Amino acid sequence: MIRRWLLDPVNRLLLLTGVTVLLALSFISAVAIFSSGQTLLPLLAQKADAETRVVKDKLERALSLGIPLQHLVGIDELYQQLAASDSDLDFLVVSTPATGTDPAGQVLYKTGSGANSATDVLAAPLSHPHLHLDLPAYQQVRQAVLVTSQPLLLGEQQVATLYLGHPQRALLRPLLDNLQDIGIVLLVALLLSFELMLLVLTLNLSLPTRTAIRVLGDVAEQRFTLLYGYLNRDALGRLMQNVNGIIRRGAKAVTPQLTRENHLVGVRLLTFLFVFAEELARPIMPSYFADLAATVPGLDVNVGAGIIMALHMMIAAVVLPVGSLIYDRIGRLRLYMIGAILATLGLLGTGLANSYWDLVFWRALSAIGYGTTFVACQGFVLESTTRQNRARGTAMMLSGLMLADICGPAIGGILVSHIGAATTFQIGACASLLAALAVTRLMSGVADHREAPPKLTFAAFGDTFRNRHFLALLFLSAIPAKLFLSGFLYYLVPLTLISSGISVADVGRILMLYGLVALLAGPALASITDRLERPIYAVIVGSALTAAGMLSLTLHPSVLTTIASVVCLGVGQALSIPAQISSAITLSASAIEKHGQGPVIGSLRLVERLGGGTGPIVAGALAAHLDAQGAVAIFTAIAWSCCLLSLLMALPGRRETSPC
Incomplete structure (x- = not known):
């Protein structure tokens, strides 16, 4: 089965494209991961510096109240408070100032999960000197631990030195988060690359070739009723234009008609775009809607958010039969374009809504657009298929829907965490607008089967x-x-x-x-x-x-x-x-x-x-x-x-x- 699949030149080209995209994106991802370590170290240093200054202020205040350095209490509790908000903190050390005879000073207090090795870390030489280029003088990397030091002053005199240690492995946590985001982007990019390659190959290679075979078969049977309907200027296009001239000269009793193959790959991408636009903000919808529901006195936020989500689904459900009734009058192109524009406006308004009732209006408008575009895509499938291949055409449309269910929430979750929910809705509106602009190209062609939804x-x-x-x-x-x-x-x-x-x-x-x-x-x-x-x-x-x-x-x-x-x-x-x-x-x-x-x-x-x-x-x-x-x-x-x-x-x- 695999060998038969590989014998198809289109499949081989798709495989080559997929492998090429995978290698390129993997290289970019690896560079991003390794370079992020250099970027994250200064950020870790800034956090460590802020925490060290907080501890320094508290200890110096205790010293200013007359508490002797050797009788300070609450060091362990102070560390626990910091560790509760910063799981990356490894140790806290207070020692006497360094002298010529005692360069490390005498440790007075040490606490933390890495307290046992803290003395060895402080006495260790600097590691990886290139890492210190972007660090201030009071921060050094020793034995893979970022050590931040600050003097403890009593008046103008330094009486001790404070050290906080953060292991470099703390950089792994944000790196792993970045790696997950990179993995999601890699998966989505591969899926979209496949979709675009499938679209390009189908529109520019498969369909013109099938049409040429159909026209040449008609000529071979001496019917002369079909003309090649594509205007492409490649080798096949030039050849078939010459064939069209021969057909026109040979046709006597009938007038040959331009013919083109109907394609369903366009409806797959169109379905993906309008569903993807809606699914982008799916992870944040309940909480985003609940925030606006909180502005209505007496309305429970959970109930208010549920009403908004239910309103969208119910209106879309009602639009389906209504849309099928006006399908014949408007036509699939205009119906889809109207729906996509309405969905664009609805998503834009959702991101900019200032009140709950604004949200109700914009989500209702978005639902009308969603249902209308669905009817247009469904009608195009029915017009372009027969009973023998209708299941395949429906599967083509549903595959675009499922692909959007995969890509939308994953990419939307990343976007929301970086740019916020409102902007994510606006990006969804851009995707819906793109669908409106692409529909004339992707849903074109003469339908052979006039069957409305x-x-x-x-x-x-x-x-x-x-x-x-x-x-x-x-x-x-x-x-x-x-x-x-x-x-x-x-x-x-x-x-x-x-x-x-x-x-x-x-x-x-x-x-x-x-x-x-x-x-x-x-x-x-x-x-x-x-x-x-x-x-x-x-x-x-x-x-x-x-x-x-x-x-x-x-x-x-x-x-x-x-x-x-x-x-x-x-x-x-x-x-x-x-x-x-x-x-x-x-x-x-x-x-x-x-x-x-x-x-x-x-x-x-x-x-x-x-x-x-x-x-x-x-x-x-x-x-x-x-x-x-x-x-x-x-x-x-x-x-x-x-x-x-x-x-x-x-x-x-x-x-x-x-x-x-």
Whole structure:
């Protein structure tokens, strides 16, 4: 299989490009890591200098009150206070002034985790002289320890010397943080490089080649009905322009038409851009919205933040069927451009909002834009595919969405920690504006299949929802899945992590795991689901994985169990969501025969999105009354209840009422 993949020249070019980008970014990352050590040492020295002066002032004040140097008390407590705020502090030493006969002085007090080796460090020669070029004279590096000294004065006379030691290994902590950020940027850069290379190769090589083959095949059969429709001026373009001249001269009974291959790779990038714009600020949304909710008297901040997040999801859900109704009148290009512009304005306003009600307006506007662009992308897929390749076209669009779920929170967490939440929203607006500018190029082409997004008529809606098995699937599987995604992952996980002191960048990395796991595990799990005769069991297993992850977080709250719960959610939904679609189609055979698959799938998507919209409200209300951990426990109970009820209905003895 790998050999067959490598035989494709496009795949070989993609592999070569990926390896080249990886090597270049790895070299840049290594240079950044090694150079940051030189940059961080002066910063560590500034911190050590400030702490030493604080201790010096306190000790000199004690001496000025007449307390003898040999009877000072509280040195250990003073060290503990410093160590509580600076875990990098190694030792604190007070010694008599150095003399000709005693260059190190006599140690009077020493405390700290490195107190036993402090005397040896102070007596050691300077290490790495090049490190001292940017350090003041009273700071030296000895035995890989940065030693900061200050004289203790009584009046004008020096009576002792104060030393604080900070090991150079303290530089590893910020280096590791930088390394994590570099790793995230490296991963995102590789993914985006692949996307751009795929786009360039498809638009400039694959599609023109396929069109040329199609036109030449038409000429070989002496039909002369097709003309090569690309205007590129490369060798293939010049050749096919000559072929076009031959076709025009040979066509007698018919008028040849320009033809171009429809492409779906553009919709993948367009989906990525508008979802990425929204996902950038995902790690900080609950706390950012809560800060503005605090300006409303009598409104609990958790409930207020949940309302804002739910409002966005519910409006986007309502826009989907409405957008499908106006799709034919406006067209996909203008519909996407309008949506992208609205999303741009909404994200800009969100970052600049000064009050809660401003935030409500701008998030509603952003939701309208989000839903509109989604309808445009979905409609383009339907127009450009047939029933035979529609699943592949949908997968192309969903892959862009999952890629945004990976890249958005990860990069957004880094941005928020460095430039703040408001600016991150504005960067998201720039991404949305870029989508509006790129749509004419990426969504161009003549559609072969004039099929608009499915319309939810009242008749189709009623026939679908009269099926109690379909309703059981909705209320026990589809709605809870979106409830846990929006309420647990998007609301409770960031809220819990940030309240426990986790940085926003780390929150983004943890949220990224959901999309990464779903992207990696999705194809394999989907193939397993296709082989199952009763996909309801895949839905049940996926629900059980989700419930098990939340249960581990409920029983033992920690960063590791939070990561485990996010991973379980990603695997569980990658397994259950495709199975939900298969189950819905199986259950609604009579409705599909009468109205087609569109209304059934559209009804499923509409209701589950409305269910997802309630997630942040439920999570916010529970967090307001029980705290975040109590809310997680309630969500766990809901997950296990839905899982057990689905299992009971799917048992062989209950086949007549089984949801699948």
